[in-house]
Amino acid sequence: MKHKKTVLVGISVGDLNGIGPEIILKAYEDPRSLELNTPIIFASGKTMQFFKNHFKSKINFSIIDSPDKAVVGKVNVVNVWNENVSIEFGKENIKIGEYAIKSLEAATAALKDGVINVLVTAPINKHNIQSEKFNFPGHTDYLAKALNGKSLMFMVSDDLRVGLLTDHVPLKDASQTITETLIIEKLTTVIKSLQQDFGIRKPKVAVLAINPHAGDNGVIGNEDDTILKPTLEKIKSQGNLVYGPYSADSFFGSNNYKNFDAIIASYHDQGLIPFKTIAFGQGVNFTAGLDKVRTSPDHGTAYEIAGKGVADESSMKQAIFTAIKIFQLREAYNYYSRNPLKKGSR
Incomplete structure (x- = not known):
């Protein structure tokens, strides 16, 4: 047939x-x-x-x-x-x-x-x-x-695309799950998906911080300074347009998300609450990778x-x-x- x-x-x-x-x-x-x-x-x-x-x-x-x-x-x-x-x-x-x-x-x-x-x-x-x-x-x-x-939960709606570093993980375990290896794996998956699945040759990707205000220089946790920032610099040094970590509380409300082809949240609700607020009923869960x-x-x-x-x-x-x-x-x-x-x- x-x-x-x-x-x-x-x-x-x-x-x-x-x-x-x-x-x-x-x-x-x-x-x-x-x-x-x-x-x-x-x-x-x-x-x-x-x-x-x-x-x-x-x-x-x-x-x-x-x-x-x-x-x-x-x-x-x-x-x-x-x-x-x-x-x-x-x-x-x-x-x-x-x-x-x-x-x-x-x-x-x-x-x-x-x-x-x-x-x-x-x-x-x-x-x-x-x-x-x-x-x-x-x-x-x-x-x-x-x-x-190597799957990644990728929520998409028109030009809004939100991926997750950790998806169905209890909040108490999320920060411990985020490692250099995981960040590189997820960002590599996102970049490739944007190229082959969405036709974006040189995608721009924003990454949201693990802690409030990206840790405020260690005052509210040090994971952003010790894990997320150096890993993003490593990925960026390979010619990828990866930016962050951005403080999550103002990122969507300021419309900053419109400047990027995808946004990567550190944990489930950090990404899905704004996504579903903006695109509920029109959004799609796509399994990238x-x-x-x-x-x-x-x-x-x-x-x-x-x-x-x-x-x-x-x-x-x-x-x-x-x-x-x-x-x-x-x-x-x-x-x-x-x-x-x-x-x-x-």
Whole structure:
């Protein structure tokens, strides 16, 4: 089966008791959404039919047994399981967590094998997915191991891009986790991603301080002076446009972030609170550093509104089209890297 004009978008269904299935359906309700891609949902025909009926969706599914049988121009559903699933909207359920992992594992296998071009993951519940077989804090860490990559959580929305030195790490451990090795690894990943995934030849990157006011010369901690500053100087000496550390409290409010192609926060909330304040509902979580493209919406399962038909699909749509755009930019980057003399030729 050859697909020349469409991007094959694999979609893991997420927590079935949350809003994932609803926003997937809404994202493809308009037939025009199929012009650039062919979606392949990893779940089951029975399960997705339940959601179609519940939300009164007009989508007609193409039910297939394997992703390589996807029908271009249709919303495809792979039967990862065949049994009926009991859906209780808004309820945390270990069994539902198991189905979320079945979907994710099947979609990841298809991504790894090249059967799908990109992966978009609907929200999971990080608690009910935990088991002896699956012991990861979330998608990013699982995909890094499954795809043998150095992953970085990269939140993107238009020209705003925020990456993290530490992601799902308790705050009390964050500063101890930040080492020279980690900083170099994350900054190298960001710079390469900006070049190959966003088409920015010479990216400018700002790094936010670990401590308030960048430590105030050691008065409020010395990690910025002893670890962050010398490491950034080392990276900068290699010809990279890396700046900081900047005091995080005024960086976004002053609009300084607009002067950079990406901002790297030292820990989770330092980066995600301003990002979601500025771009909530339009933001996308992109996993940089992998040789495959994966995105997801910038929100969670939203149990409180699950099943009510009121979930906003905007971030899911953005996740889908961001994945497509990154895939296309990366294809062009890799092509011209192999054929440098053809760059700029017509």
